[in-house]
Amino acid sequence: MTKTVVIAGALDTKGADLAFVKQAIERHGLATLLIDFGVLGAPAIQPDIGNAEVAKAGGGELQQLRASRNKTVAMQVMTSGLIVIVQELHAKGKLQGILSMGGPASIVHAVSWSSTASKCWSFTPPGREARR
Numbered sequence: 847m848t849k850t851v852v853i854a855g856a857l858d859t860k861g862a863d864l865a866f867v868k869q870a871i872e873r874h875g876l877a878t879l880l881i882d883f884g885v886l887g888a889p890a891i892q893p894d895i896g897n898a899e900v901a902k903a904g905g906g907e908l909q910q911l912r913a914s915r916n917k918t919v920a921m922q923v924m925t926s927g928l929i930v931i932v933q934e935l936h937a938k939g940k941l942q943g944i945l946s947m948g949g950p951a952s953i954v955h956a957v958s959w960s961s962t963a964s965k966c967w968s969f970t971p972p973g974r975e976a977r978r
Contacts, residue, residue, distance in 0.1 A: 849942040850877040852935065854928060857882040857897075860947055861890020867947065879941065881931065883924045885911050895931060903927035 851871050855864045857880075868878050868891075882893035883900050885908070901908040904927025911920040935941045 848875070848877045850879055850940060851943040851945055852879045852881060852932060852941045854881040854883055854932075854944065854946045856884030856886070857889030857891055857893055858884035858887040860884075863947055865891045867945065871945075879935070881928065883928055885920045885924060897924070900924055900927035900931060903930040 853864055853868055853871070857864060864880065868880060871878050879895070880891070880893045881895045881900065882889045882897040884897055885901075889897070898908040901911055901923055904923040904925070906920075906923035906927070911923060914920070932941065932944065
């Protein structure tokens with residue numbers, strides 16, 4: 847059975863970076879499943895699970911999150927949705943690892959998910975440090 851790595855990130859802002867990582871993982875014979883948890887805009891690459899589905903799983907609606915412009919609420923909803931989706935994938939045996947890329951939020955996501963997966967990685971690309 848081919849092992850699957852879930853790659854989660856904000857595809858509206860990190861799409862090119864995540865596409866590179868996805869291709870690198872697949873070159874090593876692993877399957878990938880791309881989840882978009884971005885709220886700002888359209889994804890730069892096509893996800894397997896879109897941000898609207900993540901928002902719904904977290905009890906929210908993507909357009910309302912965008913309209914509210916409340917980053918704290920948006921991240922809470924998207925984190926909750928990601929956890930629900932990842933736990934479902936894990937329960938079905940559809941993931942063996944998780945990679946999240948971005949700033950501090952991705953670390954929170956990765957740590958939240960780490961209890962459900964056998965491997966968990968979180969990266970902030972050089973030159974893209976989180977802004978405060």
